[in-house]
Amino acid sequence: MSKPQFTDRYEQFIAQIERHERAIRGVVRSMLPSSQDADDVMQEVCLACWNKFADFAPDGSEDAFFRWACVVARFEVLKHRRKCARDRLVLSEETIQLLSAEAEQRVSRAELERQVLEDCLGTLQPSDRRLILSIHVRGDSVAKTARQLGQNVRRLYSLVNVLRDRLGDCVRNKLADRGVA
């Protein structure tokens, strides 16, 4: 491949990855037990997609790259699972296969959920909003956060779950208002 061709191909790849990275990560995260695992797998997915990008044949549809990348992602998730299943509790290969197919299908709904979540966060008290967001800073568990705040783990867990319930209900209601089933 000549240098201009390579650059052109590379730019195409970057454009596709940038466009679909969030959706691919959503699919990957739904199968793994932590955001750290999802970040590790996403690195591998990007690398594998680039290595195999020459095999990618767009069929003209808008989400062709996403569907192709999801196949690569599923393979990388299973590879990661084999590595970490010895020391961590991860869903089985069969369940991952089942979930990944359905996660790919609901990607447009997941994007809508993400959009309305921003409005729903605005309905929380500022201190609750800061808490729920800081709990979800990647790499921090609820137990670790409880230690850092000097709080009881169970108490913090139940508070976080109340806030998650409130946000989940708000997202569902807002989507129902928009006519999304």
Next chain:
Amino acid sequence: MREELRILARAYADGEITDSQLQRLEYILRGEPAARQRYLEEMSLINSLEEYSLSVDTPRAERIRETNHIWIIYKMAAALWLVIAAFFVFSNTSSQGPDFTRLQFLVMPAAIHFVLIGVLGRITVEVDHICIKVGMGPFKSKTRIEDVQSIRTCTIRPIRDLWGWGWRRRMDGTRGFIGDGNEGFEFTRSDGKRTVVTARDPQRFVDFVQRLKANETSVNGEKKE
């Protein structure tokens, strides 16, 4: 079933699921397509929260705490008790010389005085995602982060600025929690009231509160690119 699935999905997403819970989760997910949809909905919420917290540069949940003893009060108390002790020993000197046995009457009141200073003579300052807590001994004052209008480090001259150490209040309404040292921070509330606090590492408190405030601004619309 719905509630159970929610609990299991969250435990999995938080990386805190137990072996038996995972088996139960697998059983539910394999059996019901509707359960898989609910599971994915839950995971989508958590993934969105993780993404969003990153996009608005959310500070990690933490609590910064510092305790400063007001050593000058201990020193003044020690000096006071030395003077009292000297007075006791030498005020009633007989021909046999100073009477050191009289010191035993001072032990109890001095001990009580020092215990009281130990309890009251320290300034504690604590900041978390909810509020700034400042206190002297058991007396604490809380200011919610959203009520903090501005915060900055400052140099404090206890005598000149606030007429001494400990809990202070100036005529203009400025409150002070003054311990040892000249370093500290001051914050202004949205009602215009100022509070001055001494701290060994004031920049740490100021940076943390400013990050919380900046995050608040991002969440309220001016989202970081």
